[in-house]
Amino acid sequence: MLVEALALSAVLFSIGVIGVLTRRNAIIIFMCVELMLNAVNLSFVALSKLYGAAGQVFVVFTMTVAAAEAAVGLAIIIAIFRHVKTVNLQNINLLKG
Amino acid sequence: MNPALIPEGAHPLAATVARFVWLLPLLPLLGFLINGTLAMLGAAKVGPADPSADHGHGHGDAHAQDDAHGHGVNGHGAHDDHHPPPRHKFAGIVSLIGPGVLLAAFGLAVACFLAMRGVEMEHPYVVTLFQWMPVGDLHLDASLLLDPLSMTMVLVVTGVGMLIHVFSVGYMQDDPGYPRYFAYLNLFVFFMLTLVLGASYPLLFVGWEGVGLCSYLLIGFWFSEKANADAGKKAFIVNRIGDFGFLVAMFLMFANLGTLDIGRVAAKAAELPFGGVVITAMALFLFLGCTGKSAQIPLHVWLPDAMAGPTPVSALIHAATMVTAGVYLVARASGIFSMAPVAQLTVASVGALTALVAATIGLKQWDIKKVLAYSTVSQLGYMFVGVGVGAYTAGIFHLVTHAFFKALLFLGSGSVIFAMHAAYHHTHNHDDAQDMRNMGGLKQYMPITFYLMWIATLAIAGIPLFSGFFSKDEILASVFARVSHSTLAESSLLGIPGSTVLLIVYGIGLAVALLTAIYMTRMMLYTFHGPNRTGEGERPHLTEAPWVMTGPLVVLGVLAAIGGWINVPELLGAIGPVGGLEHFLEPVVGQASLRTTLGAPPHVAHQTELLLVGAAIAIAITGIAIAVWRLKPAALVPKKEAPASTGISRVLENKYFVDEGYDAAFVQPTVSVSRAVLWKGFDAGIIDGLFVNGSALLARAFGWLGSQLQTGQVGTYAWVLLIGVITLLGAFTLR
Numbered sequence: 001m002l003v004e005a006l007a008l009s010a011v012l013f014s015i016g017v018i019g020v021l022t023r024r025n026a027i028i029i030f031m032c033v034e035l036m037l038n039a040v041n042l043s044f045v046a047l048s049k050l051y052g053a054a055g056q057v058f059v060v061f062t063m064t065v066a067a068a069e070a071a072v073g074l075a076i077i078i079a080i081f082r083h084v085k086t087v088n089l090q091n092i093n094l095l096k097g
Numbered sequence: 098m099n100p101a102l103i104p105e106g107a108h109p110l111a112a113t114v115a116r117f118v119w120l121l122p123l124l125p126l127l128g129f130l131i132n133g134t135l136a137m138l139g140a141a142k143v144g145p146a147d148p149s150a151d152h153g154h155g156h157g158d159a160h161a162q163d164d165a166h167g168h169g170v171n172g173h174g175a176h177d178d179h180h181p182p183p184r185h186k187f188a189g190i191v192s193l194i195g196p197g198v199l200l201a202a203f204g205l206a207v208a209c210f211l212a213m214r215g216v217e218m219e220h221p222y223v224v225t226l227f228q229w230m231p232v233g234d235l236h237l238d239a240s241l242l243l244d245p246l247s248m249t250m251v252l253v254v255t256g257v258g259m260l261i262h263v264f265s266v267g268y269m270q271d272d273p274g275y276p277r278y279f280a281y282l283n284l285f286v287f288f289m290l291t292l293v294l295g296a297s298y299p300l301l302f303v304g305w306e307g308v309g310l311c312s313y314l315l316i317g318f319w320f321s322e323k324a325n326a327d328a329g330k331k332a333f334i335v336n337r338i339g340d341f342g343f344l345v346a347m348f349l350m351f352a353n354l355g356t357l358d359i360g361r362v363a364a365k366a367a368e369l370p371f372g373g374v375v376i377t378a379m380a381l382f383l384f385l386g387c388t389g390k391s392a393q394i395p396l397h398v399w400l401p402d403a404m405a406g407p408t409p410v411s412a413l414i415h416a417a418t419m420v421t422a423g424v425y426l427v428a429r430a431s432g433i434f435s436m437a438p439v440a441q442l443t444v445a446s447v448g449a450l451t452a453l454v455a456a457t458i459g460l461k462q463w464d465i466k467k468v469l470a471y472s473t474v475s476q477l478g479y480m481f482v483g484v485g486v487g488a489y490t491a492g493i494f495h496l497v498t499h500a501f502f503k504a505l506l507f508l509g510s511g512s513v514i515f516a517m518h519a520a521y522h523h524t525h526n527h528d529d530a531q532d533m534r535n536m537g538g539l540k541q542y543m544p545i546t547f548y549l550m551w552i553a554t555l556a557i558a559g560i561p562l563f564s565g566f567f568s569k570d571e572i573l574a575s576v577f578a579r580v581s582h583s584t585l586a587e588s589s590l591l592g593i594p595g596s597t598v599l600l601i602v603y604g605i606g607l608a609v610a611l612l613t614a615i616y617m618t619r620m621m622l623y624t625f626h627g628p629n630r631t632g633e634g635e636r637p638h639l640t641e642a643p644w645v646m647t648g649p650l651v652v653l654g655v656l657a658a659i660g661g662w663i664n665v666p667e668l669l670g671a672i673g674p675v676g677g678l679e680h681f682l683e684p685v686v687g688q689a690s691l692r693t694t695l696g697a698p699p700h701v702a703h704q705t706e707l708l709l710v711g712a713a714i715a716i717a718i719t720g721i722a723i724a725v726w727r728l729k730p731a732a733l734v735p736k737k738e739a740p741a742s743t744g745i746s747r748v749l750e751n752k753y754f755v756d757e758g759y760d761a762a763f764v765q766p767t768v769s770v771s772r773a774v775l776w777k778g779f780d781a782g783i784i785d786g787l788f789v790n791g792s793a794l795l796a797r798a799f800g801w802l803g804s805q806l807q808t809g810q811v812g813t814y815a816w817v818l819l820i821g822v823i824t825l826l827g828a829f830t831l832r
Contacts, residue, residue, distance in 0.1 A: 020815050021815055021816060021819065022812075024812075029811075089810070089811045089812065090810065090812075092809075092811075093808065093809025094809060095809040096807060096809030096810075097805060097806065097807030
């Protein structure tokens, strides 16, 4: 059971990474980041069976931080959208050297 | 003679006024500080910001322009309104302090001299003021050395210096830089006394450099004209070459003798092998220093240019005192030179050659000060012949008499230029006030100057009983006496036996005596005799200088006439005490002198000596006669109408083209190498191009590379992050 759970976690994480790397839409990248966080949460929960409740405590922390991150991240995306009228990251390159 | 043997307090002079010897240099230093302060205060007050100073400022500018076209004197009468120009606001107090400190110093010097006459001067009197440089094995004190030699020099410097200071009060009276002038002059005397009284070579060197600085400042005193500033720089730079020699000589002394104290160096030098490489190198490097300071070949080129300074400066620094420092140094280092006969022969030969070259150039100069400048170079050569053959007293004797008659000649020429300049100002004439072709017949306008300058001319020409006769004759006799039975005769220079060298030097000495009589008579004839060549407008304004200028001339005239009596030769024992200076200087240079003549005083048969003196007199009279017979002052035309000279006179008038030669050989290559390699190549190419701009370019290139990494695409950053994470994880897991 543990192996399946970890495998699923790895698959979800990889999907998240690939999404972050390949997609252009900021909202979708954001969702992929959430996917990666939750894949890690799944690993924590699965491994807490072996190593005790500390993993589950961490999951609570992660979800709290993810919630805060979602609030700040979405606010930034809204601000950017108001400014440049797009959420396509290819068009947002103000940091170009 | 080791000064360490006798403690300061035990010296017989310690109980006399001589213990205040430190006041001698201090007095002119005080004068410098006061006059220098006044000069700065005066300069600060006369500014455009101060409306009340407007009047004075306007006059100051007028003066600056006088300097720009005048050759020296900033004479009065430049103003159309015929009001006398206002003197400098501090002129009164400066005129009091400038010559005043010199008078005080001269008084003290005379007192010291009288005290010295009263005691046995077997050992020099050394007064230590304070510890100067205790560095490792080198212990240098600031000590003053008072012995007969430095006493003689102090008397000349303060005495002649005082007279020239007084003369300057008249000569410089309307100059806007009046306090600055006296500040420099006082500073010069301070350094000159340091040079003369220094008890160690480094302290002497401090004075040596200091007088060089003052010389530079005073040659370029009217620096608003570029030629004057350039002359100052030339003097300074040429002197640096000589100073290099002096420094190397001091290094050699410290390396081989372990001391720089003048007395100890002399004592230890005697222990070195006689005529060895070390002692010869030491003497020759010292002499290189002397050729710079005393304008001997090949470093003689600066002195004629130094005439750009005010004429009293030429009299004091470039005739009577500073340029004779080299002669003094050879006499002071007699303990070294007498151990190196090859160096001695070099000194005598260079002196003789310089005397001859300068005298021939003097034959064809038209500028009255240039004639005197070359005459000075020539007479300095004479002095080096004297000290070179080990006749230190004869050299110093000629130094003293030369200080009298050459200071008189220079001040007399200053008086002439002053009168010419004043006359030209009345008519706004811009002719050369120093060119003899513009003068002529001045004897009826300035009789006092005329008679006094003839006295000096007779003295320098060597007419019997005038001062120059005694000293010049003693030098020639000393050379002749050493042709046989001396260390010099047994030595050789460049393969020529020493006795032959000495005979040649003696022959050149006679020839120079003839030339001296000719060019000096020529100068007098063209300046004072014949018809007057100034214009109708100037003639009524030619007058004798004020008493403040003629007074010092009279005193110097008396000294130039009778100065020879301080050292009457045995031959003329009937007219006065024999060998006064000889006896006086004996404790200092006697030992070294005897070493050259193999322990016995030089002796020439009575008849031979009579013959030599007779020949010298005949030559002097012949020279004057040739000049009077051949030269026709009446045929001379003013400078602007004179045709260009040709042939050998052109070569002489252009000083054998030595300046041009040096320019082509040293100055132009230095300039072009500096321009092409050092400036364009190294400074602009390597320093500016490679280092400064190159490092900027490098930083910019790295910056550009870094900026290319910043695409602004979040995707790129994410990829980089991922690759980094994988790399790190891989590195940790695969390790």
